[in-house]
Amino acid sequence: MIKRIRFGEPFFTDAVFDDSNVAEGKAAEADDNGIIIKSDGKELIIALDKEDVVYGLGQSLHGINKRGFTYISYNTDDPHHNEDKYSLYGSHNFIIVDRVDGKKTGLFIDYPSKVIYDIGDSDKDVLKITLGEPVYPDDEIEGKTVNYDLYVITAESSEKIINEFRALIGPSYKAPQWAFGFGQSRWGYMSEDDIRRVVKGYKDSDMPLDMVYVDIDYMDDYKVFTLNQENYPDFKSFVSEMKEQGIHLLPNVDPGVKMEEGFDIYDEGKKNDYYCKDKDGEIYPIAVWPGLSALPDFMKPEVRKWYGDKYRFFTDAGVDGFWNDMNEPASFYSPKTLKNALDEVAKVSEKQDSLKLQELWNMIGVVDGMAHNDEDYQSFYHETDRGLIRHDRLHNIYGLNMLKAGSEALDEQLGKGNSLIFSRSSYIGAHRYGGIWTGDNCSFYSHIELIMHQLPGLNMCGFLYVGADTCGFGFDTNEDLAMRFLELSIFTPLCRNHSALGTREQEFYRFKNIDAFRKLLKLRYALIPYLYKSYLDSIENNKLMFTPLGIAYPLDAEARHIEDQLMVGESVMIAPVYQANVTGRHVYLPQDMTCYRVKGVEDYEEENMIKGHHYVKADIDEVLIFVKAK
Numbered sequence: 001m002i003k004r005i006r007f008g009e010p011f012f013t014d015a016v017f018d019d020s021n022v023a024e025g026k027a028a029e030a031d032d033n034g035i036i037i038k039s040d041g042k043e044l045i046i047a048l049d050k051e052d053v054v055y056g057l058g059q060s061l062h063g064i065n066k067r068g069f070t071y072i073s074y075n076t077d078d079p080h081h082n083e084d085k086y087s088l089y090g091s092h093n094f095i096i097v098d099r100v101d102g103k104k105t106g107l108f109i110d111y112p113s114k115v116i117y118d119i120g121d122s123d124k125d126v127l128k129i130t131l132g133e134p135v136y137p138d139d140e141i142e143g144k145t146v147n148y149d150l151y152v153i154t155a156e157s158s159e160k161i162i163n164e165f166r167a168l169i170g171p172s173y174k175a176p177q178w179a180f181g182f183g184q185s186r187w188g189y190m191s192e193d194d195i196r197r198v199v200k201g202y203k204d205s206d207m208p209l210d211m212v213y214v215d216i217d218y219m220d221d222y223k224v225f226t227l228n229q230e231n232y233p234d235f236k237s238f239v240s241e242m243k244e245q246g247i248h249l250l251p252n253v254d255p256g257v258k259m260e261e262g263f264d265i266y267d268e269g270k271k272n273d274y275y276c277k278d279k280d281g282e283i284y285p286i287a288v289w290p291g292l293s294a295l296p297d298f299m300k301p302e303v304r305k306w307y308g309d310k311y312r313f314f315t316d317a318g319v320d321g322f323w324n325d326m327n328e329p330a331s332f333y334s335p336k337t338l339k340n341a342l343d344e345v346a347k348v349s350e351k352q353d354s355l356k357l358q359e360l361w362n363m364i365g366v367v368d369g370m371a372h373n374d375e376d377y378q379s380f381y382h383e384t385d386r387g388l389i390r391h392d393r394l395h396n397i398y399g400l401n402m403l404k405a406g407s408e409a410l411d412e413q414l415g416k417g418n419s420l421i422f423s424r425s426s427y428i429g430a431h432r433y434g435g436i437w438t439g440d441n442c443s444f445y446s447h448i449e450l451i452m453h454q455l456p457g458l459n460m461c462g463f464l465y466v467g468a469d470t471c472g473f474g475f476d477t478n479e480d481l482a483m484r485f486l487e488l489s490i491f492t493p494l495c496r497n498h499s500a501l502g503t504r505e506q507e508f509y510r511f512k513n514i515d516a517f518r519k520l521l522k523l524r525y526a527l528i529p530y531l532y533k534s535y536l537d538s539i540e541n542n543k544l545m546f547t548p549l550g551i552a553y554p555l556d557a558e559a560r561h562i563e564d565q566l567m568v569g570e571s572v573m574i575a576p577v578y579q580a581n582v583t584g585r586h587v588y589l590p591q592d593m594t595c596y597r598v599k600g601v602e603d604y605e606e607e608n609m610i611k612g613h614h615y616v617k618a619d620i621d622e623v624l625i626f627v628k629a630k
């Protein structure tokens, strides 16, 4: 059963798709479900028992069970996914309190600004949710009211809650089957020839490859929907040449439009009043890759249409796949924050001889604070059907609306179901328009573990076409780490090797044990029929594709606390190895299963295992796949 409790006048976020099964509720009724609502809806408190598990929050950090940490929904471009971070690129305000005594409650907070979840962090037995500033109307700011919808879902199982929630937020985006092929990416492939070399590297090593991602390097001076003519003299022919070799090219598309008079896209947007502006009606510049840029106001339907039409620049050339990036929106600095930083540096440099350490640290703080600065997010506005609304109050749905622009345009230009698009930033609702990837992870073993934690949370919120940067984006990977990463990524819908400029080259053909990587990639391709079928089943039946053991086996007390194994589809369980220099791992079987230690499609050992705890050996080139016994 779903109840909606409305506070104030919520802004339409596009998260909810079908509310025909929703009953309107009152705040006073929330305590039937153990939720205490305080301060006119600004604070929700739920008591937790020792054994209760809290699931959800999409791509956020930490475990499958979210207890013991604080999380903040506020879309953030942060390439350091460390334990001390509260926010990542998406805001996925859905949680399930899975009580051991059988009562399960799902909560969805449909609110496009900041939401803070203290899940047993300050007090281990208390879940406290706090809402940030009010969204609307604009002048009703500090402290008066918050405007949002709280959806309370109750059912006998977490699985049922997910099922009902997913029906509420609507069908997930369906990627074409070719999008389950393997893709190679790197920030730093500069030219057609660089890409030809990568394709040849894979072909010569007999490794399957379906996609090559083209990062911002293809652009002319980082201007959106342009090409560097020197490096891509005949793009259309190049796209055809790649197509003939079975390769889809996927350009990166950012939101920021370089503020350069004479750049046709900038001029057009300015003339038509398509950009976000400050209080005085001036375009508000923020700096991204091209330098000072104007942000399209994607909240306006005509802007989405205009920006979406620009995709023709690529689709006319035969391109059918894209990734949307920097759409939190990221901001490296603005003229305002740059000035503050330079003033601070000037102050320090005047004092060099008498400088106090605290003054130096202050300066470093101000320089650091130039990026993604709250003051900037509070300085520009969106034009909505409810008047001008300050950006920070709608911050979390900016990426959603950018993705929507691209997704709707591609459906129109190429036909529904024929293209691939995924985004970095998102909010619930974006799952209907595309996939997402988990952003700038690092070449760390702990980030293999993190993927396992993110997958079920993302699935709960409808994000099914998902994956992480295989081998790690930041820092240098190494052969063993790359292999362990791939051993998990072969199961995720998006299977892409991606890395940052300046890091070690990590195309799989560069490592010593090419044979092992080839076998793993071919294993991925052999798994595609099962994976794609499970993916479609999850879309059609509003189910998880990656299910925590505690949800798949709700009566098994041990399964509730397994954080490093997942069910994939109906009959498979994975238990990836995510530690360095180990030759196996501990696995808990919630039922009898057959264990396959797989090096390749025709190279595996199998053993029947009984329900319970096992130590299972897994050589560096071996994947552990468990299949339910009949």
Ligand code: GLC
Residues within 6 Å of the ligand: 186, 187, 215, 216, 252, 325, 326, 424, 439, 440, 498, 499, 500
């Ligand atoms: C961002 C993206 C990353 C990309 C880089 C350059 O950091 O997350 O994937 O390679 O920008 O475009």
